[in-house]
Structures are given as C-alpha cells and as structure tokens.
Amino acid sequence: MHQPLHRRLALIDMGTNTFHLLIVEMPEARHAQPIKLLRTKVGVRLGEGGISQGRIAEAPYERALHALAGFKEEMELHQVTDVRATATSAMRVSQNGPQLVQDIFEQTGIRVEVIAGDREAELIAKGVRQAVALGPESHLIMDIGGGSVEFIVADENQIFWKRSFEIGAQRLLDKFFPDPSGVFPPEALAAEQAYLREVLQPLAEAVQQFRPVGLVGASGSFDSLADMQLGRLRTEAELPPSSELTPEGFRRSYQQMLSLTHEQRVALPGILPMRADMLVVASVLIDYVLQLTGITNIRTSAYALKEGLLAEMLATPE
Template structure:
C-alpha cells in the first residue's frame, strides 16, 4: 500500500460559484490575455542547441526574484502533447502560454509493443512547437515528462534520445507512481470539502491511475493507496474497440462496450478489493481529471463547444455521467463525431473513456463527480515553484 504526500503549499478551494447545472470551484489558473516577452536564447556560445532538460534552470545568473520567472511543464502522454508556461502568483500561478495537440503517440502500441514511425513523427512535430515556445518565453525552470507510451514501448528510450537530438527537449520517463503523485498535486484543490475518503482518478491514453486519498497534514491530501492499470482510451481502443469498426448495429456496439467494461473491471479488481471498506463510508468524494470527464461534463452542460471556464471545477451527478456514457456507447463513430464537444478527433476514443469511467463509478459509487481540467502539468509547476522558492529562502538565510 502506497503512503506518501506530495509537497505542496497550495490551498484547497471552496466550491461556491454555481450555475444551473452544477457548482464550479472558485480556484482557477488565470490566463494572461497578452503574453509578455519574446527574448530568445536558442543556442549556446558554441552554436549548439541548448537542451531543454526535464528539470533545469535556464538562467546562469542564479535565483532571480521569485514570482517574476517563467516556469514550464511539458507532458507527453499516449494521446496528447501538452505544455504549460506560467509565473507564480501568490499561492497560485498565472498561465502565460499553453499548447496542446493530439499526437496519438501510443497508436498501435498495444498490438506491436513499439512506437510507430508515424506516431513518433506526429509527436516530434508537436515537440518542435513546444521547444520554440520554451525559447521564446525564456523559461527559467522546466520539467518535461513522458508517461505510459514511452514506459511500455520497446523503442521508448530511443525515441527519447531522438527528441533530445532534434528538439533539445530532455524528456523524463516517469513511473506510474510519480504520475499519480503529480496528478493529485495538480488537481486536489478541486476536491469537495470534507473528511470522508476520496478517490482521484486520471484516465490517460495508455493507462489509468486510481488514487485513494485522505486528509493530510496540510492542504494536500495524503495518498493512502493507488493503482495504475494499462488501460487508457488509446490502449483500450486498440485492443478491444477495434472490433466496433465491424459492428453493424447498436446491439453489436453495446456488446463491444460490455467487453471493454469487463476488461477494465477485471484490471481494477485488486484495488477495488483493497478499498472496498472505504467505498462504503458515507459521503465519499470523487474527482476525475482527463479528456473523458471534461468532454462528458461538457455534454452534461449541453455546451455548443468546449469551455474550460465552465467545466474545470464542475460538480456533476454521477448518474448523469453514466447516462451520457450509455448514450454514446450506442452511437456509431460517425454519429459521435457529430456530437458537440466530441467531434471527429474524439469520436473514436471517447467510448473507451466512457467504459473506464463507468467501471470507476462501480468501484467507488459516489453520488457526485468533481471534474478537473488540470493534472500532471499543474502538479509539475507547483513542484517546481515550491522547490525553487524553498531554495531561495534557504539561500537567503545563509
């Protein structure tokens, strides 16, 4: 049983803002309307490209005044490449630049055990954009991580080296445990208030992390137990849902969906048994961070297009998420592509996410689900800023 608490000095926010469909947490990351600065420092004096390390200070002048430096977090997942650049702002931070692109790095990995050339090329295209943003923003401290696809692929390490050679970005392949820790650190402020047990989950492209948390010594909850399973929206689609391409009608699509549910539920079984007692307590809390939960939350709100401000921090009835999942599982891929907030990009993968979500609701039957459009990147930024600030304070005392 895992037992550790992520370092963080952030504060838990109260869910006080409301609308007709649910409650929205006050605490958000504020996006600067006019990003500042274009100071480029692309190369070393010898003319070689400076590597963007997985955790590296880019200024040679030592620690500058905390709060004025730009920090960056890059998360290369199985499905998406995401970058966040921010400056500290009190107990939170202000986003000054961001980037996200669907790269499908893990496409075909579940069957071949390797990253395909096409997938690596897509990821490298996105990483070149990230490298340019890091240079243009003159980032002071950054961390870049890769998750399940690179952990699992036989050629994952070689791909990491290719990324360093071609973009200057040094990716750190993190463990599933570190991925869970960062997810909690990034989104825990959106947990509903209370002392009851809580489950935080992250449905990724190649894996799903489940984290049982309880009250911690400070604002950050204590991680009591966790599990990572190798089923995310890409890996589950590649191994099970491909059969749905040949499904001729709704009955066959539902049969494929049931097969996905069984696959995921079986993988959750050891964790479900360990947390069974906690799941039966009163007022259990649930918080999810992933494209699946944010997409389904958008459908719950009946939004014409995705709006992070409406979704991040929303509290949704679990029954609504189940109903939406069931409805989507009955549709063909073409029909799902016509649904607002899904579109062609998510049409193929969203059903696998629904199957994972329903399996989570089975093992943790909370009546309400908190929705977070934040996670690993925000956790990385909090870690970088807290650690750098502690170093500045320590240096000032010597």
C-alpha cells in the first residue's frame, strides 16, 4: 500500500463517558490549518458500575476495547501516520486502568497516555480557546466529565487558576441518585448541593479572586443542554464550535429534568439516552456554579481536550 504523502494525525480522547476520535491531515505550510477528515465519538460509559469502587467493570472494559478496535479501523481507512491517545479520570484512578492500557496496546498497537487532572485542565483551556474568543477578560471554563470536572479561570492568553475535582457525573450519579429510573428526590438535590459547597470551596475562592465574566462549558452535558434548547439532537458533524445557552433556557431544562422520571427524560427532544440521568446531576452542578458566580453569559464549546492537544502540536516551539 502506498504511504500517504501527507502526515495524518489521529487524536483520541478516552473520557469516562465518551471516547472521541479526531483525524486530521497536518498542513505542510507553517501556520496553515489542519484539514479535518473525521470527527466521531462513541458512548463507552467506562465508569458505569465501578468507578466509585475504583475499578473499571467488565462490560465497560469490553466496550472500551471494542471502541478502540473501531477507531483503529477508521485510522487504517484514513491512512493515519501518527496517533496521540490520552485517557483521563476513569483510567487515572482505577486499579485495572493500567491493565486496560496494556490490553489496548496489545490488541490495537495504540499507546495510551494517562494524563493528570492538571494537564487535562490545561489542554481543555487550549481547546476551548479554538472555539470561543475569550478576549482580555477572565472566563470560567468548566468541563464536566464522567469521572472528573475541570475548572479553569482564563482569558485568551493565560490561565490564572485551574483545578480538577474527582466529582464527575457518573460519580455524582452513584452518590446521589441510587435509583435513576425515577424522579430526582428533593433530599438528594439538597445533599448534592451541600456536597458541592464543601468540595468546591477552592473554586469559590478562585471566583472571588478572579471574578470571571462568563462561563464556557466544554463537554457533552453542555452540548446536550444546547440541543435541548434547540429541541433536537445534533450529530457530531453538525455541532458548531460554540453555541450560546441562555440562563432562562438552562433553568427551564433543569427544572423540567428534576420533575421527570428516566423514561420521560429519555423522551425529551435533544437528549442522548446515555446522558438522561447524568444530565440531572450535572445540571445541579451547573446551577450551583451559576449561583456561586452570578454569571449570566453562558457559552458552550464543542472543542476540548483533543483540540487542545492539536493546538499544542501546531504551536511552533518558542
């Protein structure tokens, strides 16, 4: 088979909920933009049934291997020459994470780099800047994963503060929503709010110090809320780099989800079934952050970690 003339790069972001694949052709000219050849994702729910016990359960373990085998096929189809694969919270803290990294390498030849929360936050900020013009004022960037949540206070040029908290949507679901088939009970809501107040004390201090003027949400939860506002589910290819979320729209969706059962949530236009329950606990978190900051300007970013990695690779060394 002929080698492609150009360097083609696959970027894989293995999150706790979703595995993402981005394939680009790297430009030959400096400062030129890469050409996107494929952007796809698979809902793996790596944290399901085990993340709170510190293990990746058997079914999600198999789903992860299956997803990577599918990505490998896409990479061969697109004649990829280089691969960068990163894994985050679920792989970071589970005792069988290293074994999964090993199995992925043996079955697909893909080397997975497990990255720390701090590094994850840095890459997310770089990715978000590709989608949202932050300008000279500080913004709060928030990425709700299944395992961890990253908060970054940044402007277009620098990061003022960043922190990763192991309070992702799957963990919150396990902790506060033992029966996601039903309505989220008021006592569970109060318990989650009290927990967030306690755990996110460092965020409260950072907000006090840096006074961010807007919130940028990078992650599936924010995309889902934007889809709900729109009234339909958009494909990965349809998602614009950034959308606006109105505080009224968010509040409406949030109140609606709190009062519905799982079946009713799944039936809402714009909701992916795998997010129907997570979106409830994630919305409690978003609501908490909006109240903490008093922010009314909310934007979503379809770009996050993998776009940050790409931006970093394209940046010419100083």
